[in-house]
Amino acid sequence: MGTIIVIGLGAMGSATALQLASRGHRVLGFDQFTPPHSYGSSHGQTRIIRQSYWEDPRYVPLLLRGYELWRRLEFDSGQHLMHITGGLMIGRAGGGLVGRSAVSAERFMLPHEVLSTEQVRRRYPAFKMDDDWVALWERDAGYLRPELCIEQQLGQAVMAGAELHFDEPVMEWNALPTGDVLVRTSRQTYAAEHLVITAGPWAPQILKQLNLPLRVTRQVVYRFEPIGSIDLFRTDRMPVYIREMEEGQPLLYGFPLTGPDSEGVKVGLHGSDEFCSPESVDRTIRPADERIIRARVAEALPLLAGRLLHAETCLYTMTPDEHFVIDKHPEFSQVTLAAGFSGHGFKFAPVLGEVLAELATGGSPEYDLGLFSTRRFQDLSLAS
Numbered sequence: 001m002g003t004i005i006v007i008g009l010g011a012m013g014s015a016t017a018l019q020l021a022s023r024g025h026r027v028l029g030f031d032q033f034t035p036p037h038s039y040g041s042s043h044g045q046t047r048i049i050r051q052s053y054w055e056d057p058r059y060v061p062l063l064l065r066g067y068e069l070w071r072r073l074e075f076d077s078g079q080h081l082m083h084i085t086g087g088l089m090i091g092r093a094g095g096g097l098v099g100r101s102a103v104s105a106e107r108f109m110l111p112h113e114v115l116s117t118e119q120v121r122r123r124y125p126a127f128k129m130d131d132d133w134v135a136l137w138e139r140d141a142g143y144l145r146p147e148l149c150i151e152q153q154l155g156q157a158v159m160a161g162a163e164l165h166f167d168e169p170v171m172e173w174n175a176l177p178t179g180d181v182l183v184r185t186s187r188q189t190y191a192a193e194h195l196v197i198t199a200g201p202w203a204p205q206i207l208k209q210l211n212l213p214l215r216v217t218r219q220v221v222y223r224f225e226p227i228g229s230i231d232l233f234r235t236d237r238m239p240v241y242i243r244e245m246e247e248g249q250p251l252l253y254g255f256p257l258t259g260p261d262s263e264g265v266k267v268g269l270h271g272s273d274e275f276c277s278p279e280s281v282d283r284t285i286r287p288a289d290e291r292i293i294r295a296r297v298a299e300a301l302p303l304l305a306g307r308l309l310h311a312e313t314c315l316y317t318m319t320p321d322e323h324f325v326i327d328k329h330p331e332f333s334q335v336t337l338a339a340g341f342s343g344h345g346f347k348f349a350p351v352l353g354e355v356l357a358e359l360a361t362g363g364s365p366e367y368d369l370g371l372f373s374t375r376r377f378q379d380l381s382l383a384s
C-alpha cells in the first residue's frame with residue numbers, strides 16, 4: 001500500500017488523516033502552521049452543529065453520520081467536544097430559513113417543533129422577533145469546540161500511525177503521468193500514490209490551475225456583554241440560533257454563553273462581500289464593523305447591547321451556490337479535493353474525512369455527492 005499525502009491539517013485534513021491512518025494506510029500530512037491556529041477558518045472556540053439543514057436536505061445523511069463520528073472521537077479522546085443546547089432557526093413565516101429547515105426536519109423525522117413568537121419569548125426571552133415570525137426549534141443542535149476537535153483529530157491520527165509535519169508549507173505539487181504525485185515542501189520533495197488537498201482559504205492558491213470559482217471573505221465574530229442579567233444567555237435559557245434579518249442582509253447567528261461570564265456572548269453575521277486572501281485580509285477590527293453588528297444586535301437581541309469585549313476575524317471560502325467542493329481532481333485521478341466550505345463546513349469534518357478517505361482509496365462513498373461536484377462549475381460557465 002503506497003503513501004497518501006494530505007496537504008492542510010485543519011478541520012478537514014486532520015479528519016482525513018485520522019480516517020486514512022485508522023484504515024491502515026501510510027499517511028504523510030503537511031501544514032504550513034501548527035493547527036489549531038487562528039490564520040484560517042477553524043478558530044474562535046465555537047461552531048454550530050445542527051441537522052435540520054436549510055441549505056439542502058441532501059446534507060442530512062452526512063450530518064447524521066457526523067454526529068456518530070464526533071461522539072466516537074469524544075469517546076476515543078476522552079474530551080467533551082460536542083455540546084447539545086438545542087437550536088432555533090428564526091424567520092418570517094413562509095420564509096426560506098424556517099421553511100427549508102422544516103423540509104429537512106420532516107423528511108428525516110428529526111426531533112423539532114415550530115414555535116410562535118409568543119412561545120419563543122416564554123422559553124428564550126433574550127430574542128426579539130416580530131409577532132408574525134416563527135422559529136423552528138431543533139432538539140439536537142448545539143456547538144462544537146473547534147480547536148479541541150482539531151487537536152484531538154490530529155492526536156488520534158498520530159496514534160493511528162500518521163506522520164504529520166507542521167510548519168512545513170507545500171510550495172508545489174505535481175501529478176505525474178505514471179499515476180503518482182510529487183509534493184515539494186519548504187524542506188524536501190516527497191512522492192506518493194495519492195494526494196488529498198484540504199487547504200481551506202488557501203485553496204484558491206494551491207488549486208489555481210483549476211480555476212474554481214472560490215472567493216475568500218473576511219468574517220468578524222464578536223463577544224458582547226449583556227445589559228442586565230447574564231442569566232438569560234445561559235444554556236438553559238438560550239440555544240444556538242440562526243436568524244433572518246432584513247431582506248438582503250446576512251443571517252445573524254450566535255451561541256449562548258459558552259465560557260466564563262467575563263468572556264461575553266458570541267454573535268456573528270453569516271457572509272460578507274469583503275473579498276480577500278489569508279495574506280491580504282485586514283485582521284484589525286474597524287469602527288464600521290462594530291457599528292453594523294450593534295445595529296443587528298439591537299434588532300435581534302436588544303439585551304446583548306453592552307460592551308464589546310472581544311472581536312476577531314476569520315475566513316470563509318465561498319462557492320457561487322454555497323455548496324462544498326468534494327471531488328476527484330477533474331484531470332488527475334490520483335488527486336482528491338475538498339474546498340469551498342462556504343462558512344458551514346466544520347460540523348461535517350469527521351464524516352468528510354471518511355468520505356475523502358474513501359475517495360482517495362478507490363472506494364465509493366454511500367452519499368449523494370452530486371451537490372459537491374466540480375462539474376457543476378462547468379455547467380455554470382456554460383450557462384453564463
Ligand SMILES: Cc1cc2nc3c(=O)[nH]c(=O)nc-3n(C[C@H](O)[C@H](O)[C@H](O)COP(=O)(O)OP(=O)(O)OC[C@H]3O[C@@H](n4cnc5c(N)ncnc54)[C@H](O)[C@@H]3O)c2cc1C
Nearest residue numbers: 008010011012032040041048170200202314341345346347
Ligand atoms: C467565523 C466563522 C464561523 C463559522 N461558523 C461555522 C459554524 O457555526 N458551523 C460550521 O459547521 N462551520 C462554520 N464555519 C465554517 C468552518 O469553520 C469551515 O468550513 C471549516 O473550518 C473549514 O475547514 P478547512 O479544513 O477547509 O480549513 P482550515 O481549518 O482553515 O484548514 C486549512 C489548513 O490548510 C493549511 N494549508 C493551506 N495551504 C497550505 C500549504 N500550501 N501547505 C501546507 N499547509 C497548507 C492551513 O495552514 C490550514 O491549517 C465558520 C467559519 C468561520 C470563519
